[in-house]
Amino acid sequence: MQLSKLSGSILSGLHCFLIAADHMSFTRAAETLCLTQSAVSHKIKNLEEILDVQLFIRQHRKLVLTDEGQRLKQVLASNFGDIIHEIRDLKSAELSGDLTISVPPTFAQTWLVPRLASFIDKYPNVRIHLRTRNDLVDFQTESYDCAIYFGNGEYPNLAVDKLLEERMFPVCSHEYAIKYQLYHQPENLIHCLLLHDAAPWARAGRNDEWQFWAQHFKVELPDNGCTFDRADLAIKAATTGMGVAMARQSFVAEQLASSRLVSPFDMTVNSAHSYYVVCRKDMQTSPKINAFKNWLFSEIDS
Structure with a gap:
């Protein structure tokens, strides 16, 4: 019988035959394919009728491939393997190539970069190009795929996803807190040297956070x-006993845990700004950008 094309039923039967030939069992093939044993038997019988070829010799509790069945199995194993390999290549091609991201410097250093290896492990074909800056990206003229902003979330003509909220509080070294009697006495800040992040967000004033x-x-x-033009420099200066810095919670967890910094009074406030992931609206369905955003949210939830 000549076949003008491979119909869906023939392709389904060929796949079913290959699984059964691998297991040499209709019962185990049925378990693999989530079918009943009778459904597998019916598919293969139907395939044999279409091809006008006997593929199995059915013996008591045993299957034996005919010569024709053996030839068909070899051809199918090779070609189905090629198809699976090609599909994997197509899927990985969606998540390959360059991904250029703009990130605030201190957020990159203290939060993003320590976690970035897990993204690379998950998507090894994506080449990350991380660029740090506090100002906003001009997506019309600059070749960025996406950016992380610290701000109010109002970015016209961009796709915006809220990533992470922040809490703020003063920090200093324990020695500095003792020297200026800061513990539970915020009024004594008047005698201290304040350490400012001069660019906490785009177009911010040098002392806006304080x-x-x-x-x-x-x-x-x-x-x-x-x-300082970077928050991590102000925080570093605080650890040396230079003065008191205004910290964001995500920046100083390690220093507080190791007692390199202390928060001398329990006066924490929610920041008026948060972290957002942004990109051009026509790029929000990009597999690479979505993979990066989903990974970011998974890191926050973990």
Whole structure:
């Protein structure tokens, strides 16, 4: 019998035959395919009728491949293997190539980079290009796939997903807290040197974080300070006993746990800003960008 094309029933029968030939058992093939034993037997009998070829010799509690069945098994094993390999290549091709991301410097150093190896392990064909900056990306003229922003979430013409909220509180070394009698006495901040992240978010003022915290708790601040263009530098300066820095919770967990930093008073406030993942709206269905976003959220939930 000549076959003009491979119909769905023939392809299904060929797959069923290959599984049965691998196991040399209709019962085990049925378990693999989540079918009944009679359904497997029917599919193979139907295939034999279509091909006009006997594929199995059915003996008591035993199957034996005919010569024709053996030839068909070899051809199918090779070709089905090629198909599976090609499908895997197609799927991995969706998650391969370059992924260029803009990230705030301290968030990259303290939160993202320590976790990034797990993304690479999961998607080894994606080449990450991480660039740190505090200002916003111009997606029309700059070749970024996505960005992480710390801000208010209002980014017109972009796809925006809220990633992580932040809490803020002052930190310093234990020695500095003792020297200036800071424990449970925030009024003594007036005598301290404040360490400022001069660019906590795009277009922020150099002391905006400290002012936001102080207004919330009605604390008077000194008119002084040392500014840094990265939050991690202000935090590092605090660990050396230079002064008091305004910390974000995600930045200082390790230093607090190791007592390199202390929070001298229990006065924590939710930041007015959060972390967001953004990209162009026409790129929000990109497999690479979605894989990166889903991985970020899984890291936060873990």
